[in-house]
Amino acid sequence: MNAVVIPAGQKLIDEVLNHIEGNKRDYSPSLVIFPGRRPAHFLRKALALRIGSSFIPPELLSMDEFIDSICDEFSPHRQLETIDAVAILYDIHRKCLVPLGGKGFMTPDSFFSLGLKIYRDIEELHIEGINHLMVRGVQTLITEGLPEGTRERLQSLSYFYERFYSELAALGLYSRSMRYQIAAAHIGESRINKYEKTIFAGFFALTQAEKILFRKLFPSEKVVFVFQDGAGLKEKLKDLGISYKGRGEEAGRPDVHFYSSPDTHGQILALGKILETHVEAGDPLDDGSVIVLPASETLFPLLRQGLSELPEDGYNVSLGYPLQRTPIFGFLNNLMDMLNSMDGERVYIPDYLKFVLHPYTKNIYYKGNSETTRILFHAVEEELLKQKAKIFVTLAEIEGKESLFRDVIRKHPGNGDVVTEEGLRAHLKAIHRNTIGRFSSFENVADFARKCMDLLIYILNESTARLHPLFYPFAESFVASLDLLMVSLMKDTAFTDRSSYFIFLRRYVMTCRTPFAGTPLKGLQVLGFLETRNLKFDKVFVLDANEDILPDTTKEETLLPFKARQILALPTYMDRDRLAAYYFESLLAGAKEVHLFYVSNDRAEPSRFVEKLLWERQKRDKEARAIDYIKTVQYQVRLINRVPDPISKTDGMVAFLRDYHYNATALNQYLKCPAQFYYARVLGLRAKDEITGDIGRDDLGSFVHNILRRYFINKRGRPLKEADLTFGEMDVLVESAFENEYGKDPSGAIYLLKRQMKRRMSEILKNYYIPLLRKNELTILEVEESIEARVDGFNLKGRLDSVEKRGEKTCIVDYKTGSNKDRLKIAFGKLDPDVRDTWPEAIGSLQLPFYMMLYSEKYPVRIEDLDGIFLLLGRCLINEEIELRIFDSPPEEESLKMLRSIILNLLSEIVDSRAPFVSAGGKRETCIYCDFQYICGTQWITK
Structure with a gap:
């Protein structure tokens, strides 16, 4: 020998x-x-x-x-594919009188993961020469203390084992163990x-x-x-039977360095610095150097950050990358999520937008240009956001929105010869047909796989996806995996539910990997841990040297209990640990320079291999502290609560502000934070809306205002009688408003909100307006009246919810769907008109004083004869206490003059070039809900 x-x-x-x-x-x-x-x-x-x-x-x-x-x-004979093995096992499972797991795994999609475990176990048993009778016999040896579920698994495994290989022989297929x-x-x-x-x-x-x-x-x-x-x-x-003659000549110990990092990116940062040092020193990083990736998910952070300074031909990657982590699977997953959430023909809008705004979808070519499609789908997003609480829509509704296509033409950099309404509509329909439309139904697994493949080919040919890095190798792997499905023994399987096909595909893709071939050999090697077997390198860099990753042996993907594996002389997790240790020590032996990086935080700890090397170093150096050998990667974090610098006004800003039409909301915004006013009113920035399926505070306010406007608009100009306020009319209005906004059959949260809205609007009539009529004569003068006026050279505008004659007093009423009085009232005791710093603290809102000033400018009514009232419709109990008046008693002439002076002074300050826009200074109540925290730098302020 x-x-x-x-x-x-x-x-x-x-x-x-x-x-x-x-x-x-x-x-x-x-x-x-x-x-x-x-x-x-x-x-x-x-x-x-x-x-x-x-x-x-x-x-x-x-x-x-x-x-x-x-x-x-x-x-x-033809080699057995894993998917075929699962199909055969599933057929055996269905025919079993007492199926494993009862009725829990009776569909192919639910059985798939279990089938993989069974296949792995019986293949391991077969390649080790253990027959099914031995598996069955193990039960008698370990019955004591064995749970009932474990005994059932052993019996079932023996049952599968006995029948599986006879089925293969009948089909002319050979598994790996048989070969x-x-x-x-x-x-x-x-x-x-x-x-x-x-x-x-x-x-x-x-x-x-x-x-x-x-x-x-x-x-x-x-x-x-x-x-x-x-x-x-x-x-x-x-x-x-081979005699062992000793370990031979010992190799010199490598120079080992240890690096602790709080996260993966810290590892990459430290590695990048070391590689940069080698390059600057003229030390070649050739095929004698290797970066080892025990965790494949670290590959792309490494490529984008750690190796960004190296030329593309300066390194070589060889490992298997999970298909489920690729952008292609993300694209398919978005589509499957959207299809799963559909209600009949209606798509769930958040999932629809997530799919069409995926880079592969929104970059489909229109006449050779992808920009048009991007404009189109962002216009679709804006169109659907106009009714944020409407969560379902049909594709036909989207395709039929004429305003959508006009908006695209308006925004398009080309002219009408390039894009037309007819062309855009046809383009949108084609995208829907070739993506969502393909997946309306499936005959069987083969048909489903074929349609997935057709979709990928459509994206390849009709979009910019082919220009994306690594699209081709990922697409090739997906096509190969789908092609395997189309010819597998599972190909004729048909599911009753469309969602089952998606579950099946997700579980199947979890078993698939795309190979980075790593040839020809050149430059720095980037290898998976197993790819380093039998190879030696002078410089070794190991990332993710963490427990549960190196070695990755803690999870037992087996139905065989540990004791059974021992009796059958099958490898256990301890054997796999020893195997990983052998490969790791072999990799380091003979190396001259080794760098080990690991993450250390409350969820991760260094690998036992790292701990062993540290302990050996400590023993050799007689050093008690391991920390002295570890270089810690730390981020420099400056925990400074920065207050933004003032924003100076340019001549152009001042000219813009002089012509600006100011409303009460803008004035309140400036009063609380001039910087917020600048971002919102001068720059025109706003937070991006999202469709959540819920009615937001602003939308709810608009909804309530619309209902009250429609209710009172035909009751203007005459004293109201109690008979005018009918509950049935209010119910009909609420029903009509919901139908216009959300369709005839709202469901879920919208349905519950409709019922709540009906009850609340009835309470407003019953507990506030009817008692009010019994006390005072009430006449509705105007509803949702728009007023514009020019005061002291400023353009002012407002929209008054309701102007009412209550007895001899004209009242301006503003509806609020909130309930917080403190955000609206004016604390006259704290207000000093001569001290500017007191204004934001003392004034909750200038809205009603602003409206009263505006109204008295347009109509021959003295401001002293006006009153302002907020109606807090969001209060728990609806009664006369929902009224919030800005004056506790009839307004004094001095108070009104003071508020008018403050309003005009604020307007003058806004257009003053010497007064910069300053931040609120980190005031919690102002900054915490601000949309511009991250621009301003006050995101450190939290609830």
């Missing part, structure tokens, strides 16, 4: 080169088998450097490829005999089938086994 054990620090590739046989530049008489595929690339490169010219390489195979080649010699068993049985008569030299290199943990195969090859002089020394190898070789 030719077995070689090389030291942990020696390069496996170099040792393999010493055993390859060939004639001059022809090495085809040799066969080399590695556990994985990646070492073959490094072997070819090493051989090319050694020869210095063209050559015929040896045949290089991974173990799986080698097994497949032998199996195809003797039994060329390994066939290869082990026929290895002696296989094509391996035609090679002058066969080398198995870098193996450590072997399945029972692999052990049988190796033992059959041990007597051959033409076969060489090369093992790399490391922790646990002695026991592995002993199991094979």
Whole structure:
């Protein structure tokens, strides 16, 4: 037997080169088998450097490829795909008299995840040579203390195991474990005999089938086994009957550095600095350097930040990336969410907007230009936001909105020859038809997969998606996965509910990965943890060296309990931990420079491998503190509650402000915070509206105002009688208003709000207006009256909710749907007209004084003969106490003059070029609800 054990620090590739046989530049008489595929690339490169010219390489195979080649010699059956295995297991499950989990897994989508676990378990059992009778027999050995559910799982696993492989044989399919068993049985008569030299290199943990195969090859002089020394190898070789002759020459210890970071981006930042230092020092980051990613989700932060300073050909990526984390899946997921939330033909507007505003959708070409579609869908968003509480709409309604297409034409940078209403409508219909319309129904899984594929091809051909980084490799992987579904044994499965197809696809995609091939070899290597097997690097950078990631062995994806795995001699999580430790130590052995990065916070802790290295360093240096070896990545955070700088007024601003038409809301805004006035009135900024399905405070106010306007508008100009205030008329108005806004059949929160609104509006009539009529004569003079006037050179405007004659007094009434008096009243005791700083604190609102001034300017009514009243309709109890008057008693002439003077002084201050716009200074009650906190820098103010 030719077995070689090389030291942990020696390069496996170099040792393999010493055993390859060939004639001059022809090495085809040799066969080399590695556990994985990646070492073959490094072997070819090493051989090319050694020869210095063209050559015929040896045949290089991974173990799986080698097994497949032998199996195809003797039994060329079609390989079983995982999706086919789940389909077969599901069929067995349905026929079982007592199905696993009762009725909980009787549909293909609900069974899928369970089927994956069953398939993994029985494949592991089969490749280890354990038959179903042994699985069934385990139960009798561990019955004591075994939960009933666990006993059922063991029985079911035995049932599946017994029937699964006979089903495969009948279908002419071979699973991976079956191919390994066939290869082990026929290895002696296989094509391996035609090679002058066969080398198995870098193996450590072997399945029972692999052990049988190796033992059959041990007597051959033409076969060489090369093992790399490391922790646990002695026991592995002993199991094979190979004598262990010691660890050989110890490699020098690498220079290991430890970095603790509060998050992933801190790791990337620290790594980027180190790489930058190497580049500046002229130290090459070639294929002798590796960045190891145990967690694939760190790949894109690394590419966008850590490697941004390197040229694209300066690094090489090789790992499998989950398809579920790609933008393509995000696009499909948005579409599936929208389809799931549909109510018949109506789409749920928040989900619809989320889908059409995805970059792939809103960048579909219109006459070769994607800008038009972006304008179109943002115009759709604005159109739908006009009725924010309306949460469902049909596609036909959207396509039929003429104002929408006129708005797009108005905003479009081109002219009418480029975009027309007819063309835009046809374009919108085409997008709906080719995306949402494709998914109205499905015949079966194959039809569903085909429609998903057609959608991706449509996006590829008709949008800018192809220009997005990595779209092609992600799309190819998706198409390959969908193509597999279309020909799988699951292809004819039909679900009763459309949503089941989506659940099924999500679970299927979770099993799929897109490969970053990592060839040709050049530059800095970026590899997954398993891709580093059998390779040596001078510089090693390991990210995410955290427990539960390195090693990632805590989660048991198995139905077999730990005790059963021990009895059956199956690998447990402890064996996988030892395997990960072997690979990790092998990676570090022989390296000159190692950098280990890990996240340390309340949810993450360093890997046990890191802790072991730190402890060894402490013992060697006799140092009690591990912290001295760790470089902590920290962010410089300046916790300063910054108050924004004043904003100076330009001549253009002043000219704009002199012509501006001021209303009470703008004046109140300036009074509370001039900077807020500047952002909202001068710059025209506002918070982006969102459709939430709820009626917001502003929308509710508009709704109530509209109902009261419609109720009282035909009752103007005459004294009201109690008979005029009928509850039935109010109910009809509320019903009509809701139907206009939300359709005939509002549901959920809107339906409940309608009932609440009817009750509240009836209470306003019953408990406020009718008692008011019994005390005073009441005449409605105007409803929702718009008034404009020019006062002292300022353009003023207002919209008065109700102007009423109450006895001899003319009252200006303003409806408020809130209940807070403090935000509206004026504290005259705190108000000093000569001290500007007292105004914001003392004045809750200038709205009613502003309206009274405006009204007296337009009509021949002295301001002293007017009164102002807020009606707080949001109070719990509706009665006469909902009235909030700005004056506790009839207004005094001096008080009215003072308020008029304050209003005019504020207006003069606004147009004064010497008075900058200043912030409220971080006042909690002003800043906490401000839309401009992040612009202003006062986001540190919270509730």
